[in-house]
Amino acid sequence: MQLTTQRINTKKQYATIVHTEASLGWGGQEIRILTETAGMIARGHRVTLLCPKESKIFIEAQLRGIPVEAIPIGRKNLKGILALRCWLAANATDVVNTHSSTDAWLAAIAVLGMQDTPMLVRTRHISTPISNNVGTRWLYLKATQRIVTTGENLRNQLIAKNGYPEQHIISVPTGIDTNHFSPGDRLEARAALGLSAKATIIGIVATLRSWKGHRYLLEAFSRLHGRGEDLHLLIVGDGPYRQLVENLVRDFGLTGRVTMPGNQRDVVPWLRAMDIFVLPSYANEGVPQAILQAGACSLPILSTSVGGISEAVEHEHTGLLVEPKNAQALKTALARLLANPALRLRMGEAAMYKVRHQFGIETMLNRMETVFLPSRISHLQKT
Numbered sequence: 001m002q003l004t005t006q007r008i009n010t011k012k013q014y015a016t017i018v019h020t021e022a023s024l025g026w027g028g029q030e031i032r033i034l035t036e037t038a039g040m041i042a043r044g045h046r047v048t049l050l051c052p053k054e055s056k057i058f059i060e061a062q063l064r065g066i067p068v069e070a071i072p073i074g075r076k077n078l079k080g081i082l083a084l085r086c087w088l089a090a091n092a093t094d095v096v097n098t099h100s101s102t103d104a105w106l107a108a109i110a111v112l113g114m115q116d117t118p119m120l121v122r123t124r125h126i127s128t129p130i131s132n133n134v135g136t137r138w139l140y141l142k143a144t145q146r147i148v149t150t151g152e153n154l155r156n157q158l159i160a161k162n163g164y165p166e167q168h169i170i171s172v173p174t175g176i177d178t179n180h181f182s183p184g185d186r187l188e189a190r191a192a193l194g195l196s197a198k199a200t201i202i203g204i205v206a207t208l209r210s211w212k213g214h215r216y217l218l219e220a221f222s223r224l225h226g227r228g229e230d231l232h233l234l235i236v237g238d239g240p241y242r243q244l245v246e247n248l249v250r251d252f253g254l255t256g257r258v259t260m261p262g263n264q265r266d267v268v269p270w271l272r273a274m275d276i277f278v279l280p281s282y283a284n285e286g287v288p289q290a291i292l293q294a295g296a297c298s299l300p301i302l303s304t305s306v307g308g309i310s311e312a313v314e315h316e317h318t319g320l321l322v323e324p325k326n327a328q329a330l331k332t333a334l335a336r337l338l339a340n341p342a343l344r345l346r347m348g349e350a351a352m353y354k355v356r357h358q359f360g361i362e363t364m365l366n367r368m369e370t371v372f373l374p375s376r377i378s379h380l381q382k383t
Helices: 005-010 028-042 056-064 080-092 101-110 135-143 152-162 186-193 214-222 242-251 268-272 289-296 327-339 341-358 361-382
Strands: 016-020 046-051 067-070 096-097 119-124 145-149 170-172 198-203 231-236 258-262 277-281 301-304 319-322
Touching: 016 028, 016 101, 028 046, 028 056, 028 289, 046 056, 056 067, 056 198, 080 101, 096 101, 096 214, 101 119, 101 135, 101 186, 101 231, 119 135, 119 361, 135 152, 145 152, 145 361, 170 361, 186 268, 198 214, 198 268, 198 289, 214 231, 214 242, 214 327, 242 258, 242 361, 268 289, 277 289, 277 327, 289 341, 301 327, 319 341
Parallel strands: 016 046, 016 096, 046 067, 096 119, 119 145, 145 170, 198 231, 198 277, 231 258, 277 301, 301 319
Antiparallel strands: none
């Protein structure tokens, strides 16, 4: 059967998509996968997530009603390769979208020699450098048909530092639901969460990992003298760095001035309770969802220019960008925002406008469809 140009242009195309994720952790990457999957299913695509049974994303997918199956792909070994190959052999698939190094390698090897080989897409969520050795170049340029980055800076990094061809890479920033992430009544949110109505609240929403910069935020916060109990720090999230963060709170003499509620299924009330949002990351960032979520809730953003953050935060317009790992610079910027409520309001409104117009979920889904659908058309042409 030949697929005419007219049919391609006039009839909606659908793809059978498989997402693989080897990570056991939880953060923006995993949330992006689930958000994108739900959006694609709503558009009529058939989507399944494959991941280890012990992973957090496996549990979250089930809770959200997303098709998910557990297979042992948490490590680079023969067991994972065979499990993935058997699953793909039994389930016709147009696209396999990998997200971490482990599942990218497993998928690339698993599909070798398969009949009706699915297209491999590799999504890069973070700015960690990629090796230029022979094996890695094969993985990204031969085994993988398309690379997706979650920001333009990450795309440019692969082009400039790795020499990857521009046409092989597309930037598709993460989109968020701007109907859900929206401004709300600050006092109402605080009352519901048991937070002070009078305090000025600085907040961060992030997995507790070293590179998110909690140490520098706590040090900067401790240097804001003369504010007393009218200044509070809200640290939302959990992770491997939790005990160290709790120790830093104690060491900096901030006990009673910091609230750590852990992971939250819905962070909107916590964002609405804040006056300033801070994410002082110093590594491994794409375009962080937390910044987009905070901006959509009309919060001024204080961050760094690591990874793709500068694509989401316009310095002096939607927020302020400071040097990473610099507590004094962070303190100075915080002091400026604390002293100027009108500046906070202006930046918050600008951040909300930017997110709504550039980082909506429909924009992300539209761009991802341009990646996924060509494989469906190619598949139909063979039948």
